[in-house]
Amino acid sequence: MRGPTLRAAGLVTVVLAGLLGSAFALGRSLVPDPHPSAAGVATPLTATRYGDQPPSTDFPGGTASARPIPDAAPDAAPVEPGGDGPYGALVTTGSAAVALTFDDGPDPRWTPQVLALLAQYGVQATFCVVGENVQAHPDLVRSIVAEGHTLCNHSWNHDVRLGKRSPAMIRADLLRTSDAILAAAPDARIEYYRQPGGAWTPSVMSACADLDLTPLHWNVDPSDWKAPGATAIEALVRSQVGPGAIVLMHDAGGDRSGTVSALQRLLPELVFRFELAPLPVGSP
Numbered sequence: 001m002r003g004p005t006l007r008a009a010g011l012v013t014v015v016l017a018g019l020l021g022s023a024f025a026l027g028r029s030l031v032p033d034p035h036p037s038a039a040g041v042a043t044p045l046t047a048t049r050y051g052d053q054p055p056s057t058d059f060p061g062g063t064a065s066a067r068p069i070p071d072a073a074p075d076a077a078p079v080e081p082g083g084d085g086p087y088g089a090l091v092t093t094g095s096a097a098v099a100l101t102f103d104d105g106p107d108p109r110w111t112p113q114v115l116a117l118l119a120q121y122g123v124q125a126t127f128c129v130v131g132e133n134v135q136a137h138p139d140l141v142r143s144i145v146a147e148g149h150t151l152c153n154h155s156w157n158h159d160v161r162l163g164k165r166s167p168a169m170i171r172a173d174l175l176r177t178s179d180a181i182l183a184a185a186p187d188a189r190i191e192y193y194r195q196p197g198g199a200w201t202p203s204v205m206s207a208c209a210d211l212d213l214t215p216l217h218w219n220v221d222p223s224d225w226k227a228p229g230a231t232a233i234e235a236l237v238r239s240q241v242g243p244g245a246i247v248l249m250h251d252a253g254g255d256r257s258g259t260v261s262a263l264q265r266l267l268p269e270l271v272f273r274f275e276l277a278p279l280p281v282g283s284p
């Protein structure tokens with residue numbers, strides 16, 4: 001009876017493995033693409049689709065804590081001023097000043113609320129704007145500039161895989177975005193670029209060097225794009241912020257009520273503890 005028993009056990013194993021495999025494939029197919037815009041599919045501007053968290057396995061230098069492996073970036077262009085982030089992107093301000101950065105806008109609902117809070121506390125920040133949103137809301141770009149904040153190019157449509165596209169496509173994307181910013185605010189200075197998802201690649205670094213844009217990363221990330229709630233955002237920023245910090249937050253890409261509330265609670269303390277300054281730009 002051993003033979004048939006073993007065969008039966010083997011058959012059961014094979015069937016189980018097949019079922020598990022199917023379940024796994026089904027599970028994978030049910031997991032939504034965390035970055036649907038990356039495929040270039042047009043989605044409504046109101047959809048939650050931006051977030052500066054990289055696909056962790058795709059990009060070795062994609063997180064603030066991850067350091068680039070030197071061998072992985074043999075052709076990375078030297079960038080001045082250098083930073084300690086992925087491929088040399090800036091993660092600190094280089095001074096004691098703390099820089100607040102707001103990504104993915106401008107957004108007609110959230111950007112005005114962030115601007116009002118910053119004005120209330122006399123704080124200037126840096127806005128990393130997305131080209132298609134700039135084109136849709138040029139008035140908000142003008143408000144940002146008029147209120148003394150600085151700007152950062154954050155790509156045309158937040159393609160987190162932009163870094164893996166051709167050098168020509170990367171360059172065209174960055175140029176199109178800068179052109180849209182300048183069309184909205186001709187006096188704006190655009191001296192920084194932030195890669196969507198923090199998914200930096202040597203090709204992106206080369207494009208930045210070519211276009212005279214400083215790659216801008218961050219070192220404080222409350223993951224507010226996941227809308228974890230004001231308390232969580234506030235606690236993370238409070239525990240991690242220090243002299244020279246670059247804080248990543250979002251004024252677009254979803255429900256940013258938590259970010260706005262956290263900012264409202266944090267600003268009185270931050271202005272007391274630190275000098276808050278935008279990433280500096282030169283004179284026109």
Ligand SMILES: [Zn+2]
Binds near residue numbers: 052104154
């Ligand atoms: Zn972003």
